[in-house]
Amino acid sequence: MKPTTVIKIAIFTLIIQSTQAQETKKQRTSAEIKYSIENCVNHFDLNKATKTKVGYQYWFADKNFTQENTLKMSIVEPGKSTHAPHHHPEEEFFYILEGTAEFFLDGKTVTAGPNTSFYCPPNAEHGISNVGKTDLKYLVIKKDLR
Incomplete structure (x- = not known):
């Protein structure tokens, strides 16, 4: 495999991992918060x-x-x-x-x-x-x- 192809694959992999990590964080954050009348006002x-x-x-x-x-x-x-x-x-x-x-x-x-x-x-x-x-x-x- 050419070095440029390896670099492109590595960058693509990092982008996918970063996007997945952000989605996981967003899901975790929203699941951890317990919304109530006390904290919504x-x-x-x-x-x-x-x-x-x-x-x-x-x-x-x-x-x-x-x-x-x-x-x-x-x-x-x-x-x-x-x-x-x-x-x-x-x-x-x-x-x-x-x-x-x-x-x-x-x-x-x-x-x-x-x-x-x-x-x-x-x-x-x-x-x-x-x-x-x-x-x-x-x-x-x-x-x-x-």
Whole structure:
């Protein structure tokens, strides 16, 4: 057998093993979690929030608890943003609860306030900033691509 053929077979084998390991982990994780009314209802608790450099975030549901989706609340101080515009393979929804947000999507921006949602398709360059005078509070819903 040619060395390149051996390498191709080895790479193919590694890809298959990695995919199988991810599926096994996903099945094991979902089987290990016992869902109940007590852990499926999550009330915001500032003491359990994570401090960030621009405010804080609170995970209502993270990838270790849910099957596919995550739900996070972000609070961003006036004049700041969580990070520079970026992209990733997951789609995201943002829902503005309080404050004024500037949403950036593929080179264009829009400014909006409470009760507004923003959708970011997969791999689109996007970002969100607080352009108001009070804290910006918004929800982020994202599908986990384990």
